[in-house]
Amino acid sequence: MIEISHVNKWYSPTFQVLTDCTTSVTKGEVVVVCGPSGSGKSTLIKCVNALEPFQSGDISVDGTKVNDPKTNLPKLRSRVGMVFQHFELFPHLKIIDNLCLAQQKVLGRSSDQAVAKGMQLLERVGLKEQAQKFPAQLSGGQQQRVAIARALAMDPIVMLFDEPTSALDPEMVSEVLDVMVDLAHEGMTMMVVTHEMGFARKVANRVIFMDRGEIVEDAPKEDFFGQPRSDRAQKFLSKILSH
Amino acid sequence: MFSNFDFGVIIRALPYLFYEGMTFTLLLTGLAALGGLVFGTAIALMRLSGYKILGRIAGVYVDFMRSLPLVLVIFWFYFLVPYIGQWVTGASRPISVGAFASSLITFIMFEAAYFSEIMRAGIQSISRGQPAAANALGLTYAQTMRYVVLPQAFRNMLPVLITQTIVLFQDTSLVYVLSITDFLGAASKVAQRDGRLVEMYLFAAIVYFTISCIASFGVRRLQARIAIIR
Numbered sequence: 001m002i003e004i005s006h007v008n009k010w011y012s013p014t015f016q017v018l019t020d021c022t023t024s025v026t027k028g029e030v031v032v033v034c035g036p037s038g039s040g041k042s043t044l045i046k047c048v049n050a051l052e053p054f055q056s057g058d059i060s061v062d063g064t065k066v067n068d069p070k071t072n073l074p075k076l077r078s079r080v081g082m083v084f085q086h087f088e089l090f091p092h093l094k095i096i097d098n099l100c101l102a103q104q105k106v107l108g109r110s111s112d113q114a115v116a117k118g119m120q121l122l123e124r125v126g127l128k129e130q131a132q133k134f135p136a137q138l139s140g141g142q143q144q145r146v147a148i149a150r151a152l153a154m155d156p157i158v159m160l161f162d163e164p165t166s167a168l169d170p171e172m173v174s175e176v177l178d179v180m181v182d183l184a185h186e187g188m189t190m191m192v193v194t195h196e197m198g199f200a201r202k203v204a205n206r207v208i209f210m211d212r213g214e215i216v217e218d219a220p221k222e223d224f225f226g227q228p229r230s231d232r233a234q235k236f237l238s239k240i241l242s243h
Numbered sequence: 244m245f246s247n248f249d250f251g252v253i254i255r256a257l258p259y260l261f262y263e264g265m266t267f268t269l270l271l272t273g274l275a276a277l278g279g280l281v282f283g284t285a286i287a288l289m290r291l292s293g294y295k296i297l298g299r300i301a302g303v304y305v306d307f308m309r310s311l312p313l314v315l316v317i318f319w320f321y322f323l324v325p326y327i328g329q330w331v332t333g334a335s336r337p338i339s340v341g342a343f344a345s346s347l348i349t350f351i352m353f354e355a356a357y358f359s360e361i362m363r364a365g366i367q368s369i370s371r372g373q374p375a376a377a378n379a380l381g382l383t384y385a386q387t388m389r390y391v392v393l394p395q396a397f398r399n400m401l402p403v404l405i406t407q408t409i410v411l412f413q414d415t416s417l418v419y420v421l422s423i424t425d426f427l428g429a430a431s432k433v434a435q436r437d438g439r440l441v442e443m444y445l446f447a448a449i450v451y452f453t454i455s456c457i458a459s460f461g462v463r464r465l466q467a468r469i470a471i472i473r
């Protein structure tokens with residue numbers, strides 16, 4: 001579903017943020033990406049839907065090359081759901097309008113269709129009653145669930161998550177993770193940057209460990225948690241699992 | 244000085260002052276603010292577009308407009324436009340442009356420079372995550388601006404935009420150089436005709452002052468409300 005091969009990216013001539021990154025995510029797979037702060041996880045996941053350009057290598061999603069100038073990026077992105085660390089709901093729009101905007105403007109759905117789909121997804125994340133509120137009136141956990149519903153409303157073929165729970169108060173983390181676990185169980189293809197190793201243990205197929213712009217480890221979940229091969233991954237794991 | 248103050252002059256002139264003068268002033272203010280906002284937003288988008296040449300052109304325009312006295316622009320534009328029109332259309336004689344059209348175009352051009360700076364600040368106040376989220380949903384650049392970035396920028400900047408419009412409302416009185424009958428023009432015509440300068444100019448000052456004050460008060464109320472919503 002996602003093929004990443006030999007991707008290199010520089011933010012400036014002297015600062016290489018991604019070095020020869022190669023991996024893939026097959027249909028129905030859940031891949032967790034972890035690694036220390038600044039290791040390039042966000043950058044890599046943003047390259048997948050071309051929110052960030054890269055200088056060399058290739059990425060394709062469902063057979064479409066994202067770094068091909070001829071690719072219709074808006075169309076490609078509409079099929080790739082993305083959830084951000086800071087939710088990024090549109091604060092001037094009601095919750096239901098947040099869910100309807102792209103359905104109508106990008107997919108061309110009628111207002112009735114979009115609202116029906118939106119309400120169905122709000123119900124699924126347990127927020128049907130909040131449809132007429134504005135984002136600022138919701139808690140962080142609720143906002144993130146809305147953001148997931150907003151991405152799902154586009155009927156994506158794959159979902160990208162960039163640290164979806166790290167801006168949340170601890171007591172709200174599980175309500176968001178529950179939604180993501182359900183999604184994984186339903187067979188959604190997911191690439192998830194997170195440090196929630198409980199989530200990784202529960203639903204991940206593979207875990208990728210990044211450090212300084214490189215993919216240091218890319219292993220099935222059992223192998224990764226059983227015996228990480230690299231020192232760096234081992235150190236990282238012991239650090240985040242110790243608290 | 245106030246011993247022979249004649250209120251009757253003002254009262255008799257009221258219909259003329261307001262139906263002719265104030266209507267013109269408000270019409271010019273409203274249309275110039277609207278046009279200035281539209282073109283100002285376009286200029287702001289040019290400056291933020293990332294295309295160096297577009298940004299440079301917009302920057303030069305803004306700096307140029309802001310370094311000229313408005314009254315000179317009004318004056319020169321009125322006399323130059325007929326010749327520019329002649330040159331553009333290739334007509335044999337200067338194209339006559341009415342004083343209203345000429346002053347409206349001048350004010351739109353002038354205000355666009357100021358509104359563009361306000362809208363630029365407004366757009367820059369939106370975090371980068373917002374357009375990123377819109378793009379990630381498949382919205383194009385134009386849709387992202389239209390539905391996500393500009394509505395928020397406009398809302399954030401509304402108090403400043405209205406304050407600028409109050410300045411514009413006062414500045415429209417400069418069209419007197421074209422002998423147009425705006426509110427001040429009307430007042431000064433009556434003043435000259437009846438020899439009642441003190442009464443008429445005092446009254447005009449009170450009217451400008453009152454309207455501007457009420458508008459400023461409205462802005463403060465609005466600011467407080469926006470602060471609560473955020």
Ligand SMILES: Nc1ncnc2c1ncn2[C@@H]1O[C@H](COP(=O)(O)OP(=O)(O)OP(=O)(O)O)[C@@H](O)[C@H]1O
Pocket residue numbers: 011017035036037038039040041042043044
């Ligand atoms: N727009 C940018 N310009 C220059 N450098 C950037 C830019 N965005 C990120 N970086 C740098 O690139 C490196 C990787 O950033 P990235 O956000 O991908 O890291 P991350 O692994 O997601 O970290 P975190 O866990 O803190 O989110 C960091 O050193 C960061 O400072």
Ligand SMILES: [Mg+2]
Pocket residue numbers: 041042043162163
């Ligand atoms: Mg990050």
